[in-house]
Amino acid sequence: MTKRSHISLSVNGDEYETLCEPDQSLVDVLRNELELTGTKEGCSTGDCGACSIRLDGDLVCSCLVLAVEAEGKEIETIEGMAPKSDELHPLQRHFLEINGLQCGICTPGILIAAKALLEKNSDPTETEIRFWLAGNLCRCTGYDKIIRSVQAAAEEMRKG
Amino acid sequence: MxxxxxxxxxxxxxxxxxxxxxxxxxxxxxxxxxxxxxxxxxxxxxxxxxxxxKVPGIMDISESDGAYTFGAATPGMVLMAHEGLSSTWPGIIDGVALIGSIQVKGRASIGGNVCNGSPAADSTPTMIAANAVCNIVGPNGERTAPVEDIVTGPGKTSLVDGEFILSFSLPKRPAHSGDAYLRLTPRTEMDIAVVGAGVNITLDDDGTCTAARISLGAVAPTPLLVAEAADALIGTKVDDAALTKMGEACSAACNPISDKRGTKEYRIKTAAVIARRAVEIALERAREN
Missing domain, CATH: 3.30.43.10 (Uridine Diphospho-n-acetylenolpyruvylglucosamine Reductase, domain 2)
Structure with missing residues (x-):
């Protein structure tokens, strides 16, 4: 029996403690130990971006992070994106209004990635958005509505 | 397990x-x-x-009198955001910028890219061209080795049990120097090189090439340092004749496989084209400083 490690981590500002296997991925612990199932696991190889999260502010694939590495770190997932229980983030709202999603599996990862982009660059070009989101695969939308949703949210956020 | x-x-x-x-x-x-x-x-x-x-220094970037050292585990996004490194070694940053997605670059490092031993690693040719030196630690103490001595075959390195690369050191840049990395891929992002070319050149005040290093990726079991291609440029004004000769030397050095990304013949032919375009970018950069 492999010895499990005890980890303490902050997710969306809430402190959590849990046990994990030494080779368990962070996405697995988020979903199956902490029951934060908003983050999706697609390919498990860092290609699809569905499991995108922020790790101490860095945009990463949580399938490529060991849960034990998260000890003492601050994690941001889709569950922490809406500012209030009855108010969505502008990105979430515009994805709904413009239909930037169909099945929704890729959406949490895309929203997390898009938020990271807009914090860095409040007025990205279409090309910049497409390159930034190259690590987030969507097999439903054909991407056009995703790009337009990000542009609409960026415009609203610039106006403050 | x-x-x-x-x-x-x-x-x-x-x-x-x-x-x-x-x-x-x-x-x-x-x-x-x-x-x-x-x-x-x-x-x-x-x-x-x-x-x-958590090993001290393995995630740090430092500069001393124009010579940069950076930790082998420094993530790609950190290297790309470093103004001094990006402006001094834009070709290394070209290579790093092509490694996977933003998410992957948020974690992936040049040390990992080199030590994973892929012949198609995007940062390795550009590090070889830059004359980068690996600062290695291990059971027998510290040693240094040029990057071209690390990869010995697909997935294989010359590091012995217990050794790892702590950092990379880059030499001070002479005036009129430029580097570049270009790769050929069917897609513009999230793909693996069919051919990659890292180039580093230095010119004198008259624009004559005084030093050059050219490295190719994805055309042999390991990234290659092609001395004949560099020799074709040194002592010339990097004119059309020199570029043609350089390209021919690149094609001659290739020992590729055929796979789903490209045939052996395609890789040999395009190695000359990609290397030439990379030299042209490096040349433009060298003339700007």
């Missing part, structure tokens, strides 16, 4: 002991973007995962 341990040593010596003790069952872990995939695919079954990111 057998029992696996995770260790995050906080000194080079502690890391070396863990790695040396476990021998081939140890896996050096930095950004994890290759190791996690290999574990998931059951290509490897490590007994101990040695996370080296």
């Amino acid at each position: 057998d029992d696996v341990r995770y260790e995050a040593p906080e000194s080079p010596d502690a890391a070396i002991s863990l790695l040396a003790e476990a021998g081939s069952s140890a896996r050096v872990f930095a950004g994890g973007t290759d190791v996690m995939v290999q574990i998931h695919a059951e290509l490897i079954d490590p007994g101990v995962i040695v996370d080296i990111k």
